[in-house]
Amino acid sequence: MKESLSSAQQVKSLDRISDFILSRLFSHTKTTLLLSNPKNQSTMLLTSQFKSLTLANPFLHGATAPFKPAAASIAPPPPSVVPVIRAMRTLQGRVVCATSDKTVAVEVTRLAPHPKYKRRVRKKKKYQAHDPLNQFKVGDFVQLEKGRPVSKNKTFWAVPVPARPSFKPKADEEGAPPQGLGIPLESELNQV
Incomplete structure (x- = not known):
């Protein structure tokens, strides 16, 4: 022993x-x-x-490989200018009822695929939106911006739709593209 x-x-x-x-x-x-x-x-x-x-056993805490901190995980310094948060939900629609005080009913139309036939179908939904100045009439196009709930059914604010920039060139502008293809007609060829 x-x-x-x-x-x-x-x-x-x-x-x-x-x-x-x-x-x-x-x-x-x-x-x-x-x-x-x-x-x-x-x-x-x-x-x-x-x-x-170096680890003899690669299974560290149930992981298949040892943890390696990535260079991408290092956060860049915050920007000096505060970025605008565009995560707020905005919708566009047409005013269908404006009889209530400071409230408009807006119908928003969107395209969604049909669940069975997969064809894009128009879906309409009505939202109650807050209109503090009573400025919108029936038929106006408005943009709905989500905000703090004003009442049980009103969580959107009605805002005028921003004007789209028009890209139509004027005829008197220099540098405007020529109207047509630029190919002379047969009648113009005979005259020359």
């Missing part, structure tokens, strides 16, 4: 094991640690150089 190890041999083997474990744990950083051993109250000095951390 083997004899049990003496207390001095146990302390030495524990010191060797702790040295090995600590050298593995702290091998990725340059550190100097002062560790105390509770068995013999001895202190040791551990210095390790900066080395890349």
